[in-house]
Amino acid sequence: xxxxxxxxxxxxxxxxxxxxxxxxxxxxxxxxxxxxxxxxxxxxxxxxxxxxxxxxxxxxxxxxxxxxxxxxxxxxxxxxxxxxxxxxxxxxxxxxxxxxxxxxxxxxxxxxxxxxxxxxxxxxxxxxxxxxxxxxxxxxxxxxxxxxxxxxxxxxxxxxxxxxxxxxxxxxxxxxxxxxxxxxxxxxxxxxxxxxxxxxxxxxxxxxxxxxxxxxxxxxxxxxxxxxxxxxxxxxxxxxxxxxxxxxxxxxxxxxxxxxxxxxxxxxxxxxxxxx
Amino acid sequence: xxxxxxxxxxxxxxxxxxxxxxxxxxxxxxxxxxxxxxxxxxxxxxxxxxxxxxxxxxxxxxxxxxxxxxxxxxxxxxxxxxxxxxxxxxxxxxxxxxxxxxxxxxxxxxxxxxxxxxxxxxxxxxxxxxxxxxxxxxxxxxxxxxxxxxxxxxxxxxxxxxxxxxxxxxxxxxxxxxxxxxxxxxxxxxxxxxxxxxxxxxxxxxxxxxxxxxxxxxxxxxxxxxxxxxxxxxxxxxxxxxxxxxxxxxxxxxxxxxxxxxxxxxxxxxxxxxxxxxxxxxxxxxxxxxxxxxxxxxxxxxxxxxxxxxxxxxxxxxxxxxxxxxxxxxxxxxxxxxxxxxxxxxxxxxxxxxxxxxxxxxxxxxxxxxxxxxxxxxxxxxxxxxxxxxxxxxxxxxxxxxxxxxxxxxxxxxxxxxxxxxxxxxxxxxxxxxxxxxxxxxxxxxxxxxxxxxxxxxxxxxxxxxxxxxxxxxxxxxxxx
Ligand code: SF4
Numbered sequence: 095x096x097x098x099x100x101x102x103x104x105x106x107x108x109x110x111x112x113x114x115x116x117x118x119x120x121x122x123x124x125x126x127x128x129x130x131x132x133x134x135x136x137x138x139x140x141x142x143x144x145x146x147x148x149x150x151x152x153x154x155x156x157x158x159x160x161x162x163x164x165x166x167x168x169x170x171x172x173x174x175x176x177x178x179x180x181x182x183x184x185x186x187x188x189x190x191x192x193x194x195x196x197x198x199x200x201x202x203x204x205x206x207x208x209x210x211x212x213x214x215x216x217x218x219x220x221x222x223x224x225x226x227x228x229x230x231x232x233x234x235x236x237x238x239x240x241x242x243x244x245x246x247x248x249x250x251x252x253x254x255x256x257x258x259x260x261x262x263x264x265x266x267x268x269x270x271x272x273x274x275x276x277x278x279x280x281x282x283x284x285x286x287x288x289x290x291x292x293x294x295x296x297x298x299x300x301x302x303x304x305x306x307x308x309x310x311x312x313x314x315x316x317x318x319x320x321x322x323x324x325x326x327x328x329x330x331x332x333x334x335x336x337x338x339x340x341x342x343x344x345x346x347x348x349x350x351x352x353x354x355x356x357x358x359x360x361x362x363x364x365x366x367x368x369x370x
Numbered sequence: 371x372x373x374x375x376x377x378x379x380x381x382x383x384x385x386x387x388x389x390x391x392x393x394x395x396x397x398x399x400x401x402x403x404x405x406x407x408x409x410x411x412x413x414x415x416x417x418x419x420x421x422x423x424x425x426x427x428x429x430x431x432x433x434x435x436x437x438x439x440x441x442x443x444x445x446x447x448x449x450x451x452x453x454x455x456x457x458x459x460x461x462x463x464x465x466x467x468x469x470x471x472x473x474x475x476x477x478x479x480x481x482x483x484x485x486x487x488x489x490x491x492x493x494x495x496x497x498x499x500x501x502x503x504x505x506x507x508x509x510x511x512x513x514x515x516x517x518x519x520x521x522x523x524x525x526x527x528x529x530x531x532x533x534x535x536x537x538x539x540x541x542x543x544x545x546x547x548x549x550x551x552x553x554x555x556x557x558x559x560x561x562x563x564x565x566x567x568x569x570x571x572x573x574x575x576x577x578x579x580x581x582x583x584x585x586x587x588x589x590x591x592x593x594x595x596x597x598x599x600x601x602x603x604x605x606x607x608x609x610x611x612x613x614x615x616x617x618x619x620x621x622x623x624x625x626x627x628x629x630x631x632x633x634x635x636x637x638x639x640x641x642x643x644x645x646x647x648x649x650x651x652x653x654x655x656x657x658x659x660x661x662x663x664x665x666x667x668x669x670x671x672x673x674x675x676x677x678x679x680x681x682x683x684x685x686x687x688x689x690x691x692x693x694x695x696x697x698x699x700x701x702x703x704x705x706x707x708x709x710x711x712x713x714x715x716x717x718x719x720x721x722x723x724x725x726x727x728x729x730x731x732x733x734x735x736x737x738x739x740x741x742x743x744x745x746x747x748x749x750x751x752x753x754x755x756x757x758x759x760x761x762x763x764x765x766x767x768x769x770x771x772x773x774x775x776x777x778x779x780x781x782x783x784x785x786x787x788x789x790x791x792x793x794x795x796x797x798x799x800x801x802x803x804x805x806x807x808x809x810x811x812x813x814x815x816x817x818x819x820x821x822x823x824x825x826x827x828x829x830x831x832x833x834x835x836x837x838x839x840x841x842x843x844x845x846x847x848x849x850x851x
Contacts, residue, residue: 134836136785140795141802141829143836147843162840165788173782175739177761177770181782188786216755265740298698302738309388309699309736310821311395316698316738317826345826348811357829 130158130241131196133189135206136168137337145337148365149202149238155365156246163192171209174217175303183221186214190227198245199235202361203336204267207237212270237267239276239335239360248280253366256286257330259358262320262343263296264336277335277360284363292323301342317346324355331356333363373496374524375710384709384721387732391707400704403534409695412639413746419641423632430632431750433625434686437617441677444586444619445668451589455651457664462613465495465671472497472578472611473504475665479609481506481575487595487603488512489580490528490689491613491669493711494724497578509570511599513563520547526705528712529637529691534704567599577603577661581614582688583629584666587622590650591666594633594643601647610649610661615669617685623648629688632748637690672724680759684719686749693743693753699736708733715743715753722760728769734760777818792837799831806830 130153134146153160170185189210193199201207211232218224242248259281267273281289300306300316307313320343324332332355334340344357358367375383383390394400417423437444449459462468468491476484484506486492498508498519510519514532518525520543525531532540540559545552548566553559579600581591591612593600604610620626634640653660676682694700694714705713710721710730718733734757743753764770784791805812812828814820822828 136795139836140799141831143832143834143839146836146840164837164841166837167785167788167791170785173778175758175761176774176778177758177763177765178778178782179762179765181778181785184782184786265738265742269741269745298738298740298742300698300738302740305735305738307818307821309391309732310824310826311392312699312702312736313738313822314825315395315702319698319702341829342826344829345811345822348827348829349825 128158129197130160131193131199132160132162133166133199133201133206135201135203138202141341142337144368145202145359145361148361151365152242152361153200155252156242156248158246161196166192169206169209171206172303174213182217186217187224190224190231193231194227197234199231200238200241202238204237204264204271204273205336205338207235208266208270210235237271237273239280240271240273243276243279251280251283251364253364254285255363255367258288258290259331259333260290260292260324260327260329261295262299262332262334262339264334264339265298267335268296273335280364290327290329292327294323299339299342301338306342314346317342321347321350331358333358333360335360382709382725382729384730384733387707387709387736390709391703394703394707399536400534403536404701404704407533409638413636413692416635416639416641426632427748427750430629430748431686433620433628434749437620438682438685441616444621445616447586448584448589448619451587452666455589457589457651457666460665460667462667462669468495468613468667468669469497469500471667473500475609475611476506476576479663481609483507483574484576484578485509485511485570485574485603485607486578487600488515489578489613490711491580491615492578493525494671511567511603513597516563517543526713527691527694528689534706571602571606574607576609576611577607578611578613579603581612581618583626584614584619585623585626586619588650590648592626593647596644598645601645604647604649605659605661608661609663611665611667613667613669616673633688633690636692636746636748676723681723681756683751684756686751687716688749690748692746692748696742696746698738698740719753719756727763731764731769795835796838799833799835802831803833
């Protein structure tokens, strides 16, 4: 893991500002060597490219050298959660190969990073050949906000926002990746932004991948409880870290006739909200 | 056989989960009752009062694992110790065996009236119907069970069986069955039930209970209740029969006390239940009270198949109900939609294992895998992982619908081929954008997507994929990277 490799290497004296904050992190010697692979995820690729670009901008603004492997598609989660192990394994191996050269893999999704970190080990357990590469991958995979807070220790963000937001903790981010404090810490750095917590931010929005289409009525009803909670805060926007939850909450809000509450990915807010 | 869980063709109600759930979502009464249901808040308060609850969960899981690892040893020990103290131990391999054994005991003791405290295992075998068929009167004495018995229903929750009923429902039921003036307040209703139940306690010949645990070292049953009805049921009638699953045995009393630290907190948010009854054998000379006969029926009915399998962790369950109390699906549809004895996450794992994978295809799939259950389960059962494994078994045995298998195959094939995948996603992004129109919202998706747009819009894609935009992005000096 990079942590061990890094301690042997003497750190150059950090200078000032943003560079200083990055160079103080005890990972690698100099900036250009921190090669970060961005796994944009299949949903961002198809539905909301701007989130991928926001993540890219945040990482680059933090001084990372970002690599976006051009062959990336999906982490395999839809297959894994539908019981199609073989399909999921094939995609997991693909991810393994695509990001092997990176020092880190950063994902703007708790669900897809959780798939890699929490589930690949079980998924690929039967194949010892992948063991070393797997350990490398799981050790270096981060959810975006976790990476920004705990690895690059970002102290300034490019975005600004005028208004109140409430934050929805997505299930995998929270319960698989330990993402809770990180996005809030970063949002606190956004000038003009005020955070107002909902009653149960950790409560599932009802998305659940293919569950959302197989059991659409149950899924939408769960989303409704989330929408009520969001509306109760009176926030201008609900911010979150997973595209699945985003489509679900936005879709239910709009169907319920709420056309004003914005639904934003945390990366967009941190990088500065732009329209498509 | 027709029962509350099967129809005249023997089809399990759990097969119809989807339509049952849909009905519950549109049942105003159930919705009102489920909205008021919040044992999750009680749990979180109770858990906050102990500073090492996570350690207690770990210890509880370890105790359950230890019991399961040598289940045969502990069961034999239990049988030996219980027999030594005058309890008769019976082994029921199937649900039919349970009913047969109870009826034999009842006939031998000339039993006419049976009172019951809560027993979910007896729900598995439809014991009440079997006893009534054999000419006996059966009265449930747990208040919730009593209510649903009057209503002719099954429990919708393992510890709060009538949670789907509102106060008004109960007032109507009592008025109708007790032929008394309709009561308004919960306390009046409770008093009325007490009055009616007391007569049954005094006149019953047999008391049937479950047993939360079987203690191997002492041969005792262990019953946790809040109403004290368990104590009356096990001590007042001449004959006491406890029915429980093979997995409920634990080595020592000390183990049980460790499990008790997590059970009530997880279940109802109490530090401890109002009553705990440890029953060790029938009445002995010098005892003030107790039954003349004590029987314990230890039930397999599918459980032993789980031992040593990838489902074994499910047998750790101590039936606290926390997983359903925290389940977003359960909270919205209630327990009856699941169609068999155990609802919620643990039900979605146990039901396919106990009645057959093909008889409960929806259950393991009807979950968001949010893991709100797994993080509260006092014995750390990885419920979402077990549901996912059941999904894998469905795929392996070819039990998924053709259309779904085809869609998955297509997706997997394309996702493994970046060039083709990119072509598909480019097309999808463009088609989606045009479907979304100026508002950027798709109101109706075709095919499988219809499930999404029935009650929701689908925010439309932007028209171009990230990968194509990225490939064409203006160079930022640093080159293509
Ligand atoms: S699975 Fe866990 S949470 Fe659910 S009833 Fe059993 S012990 Fe309780």
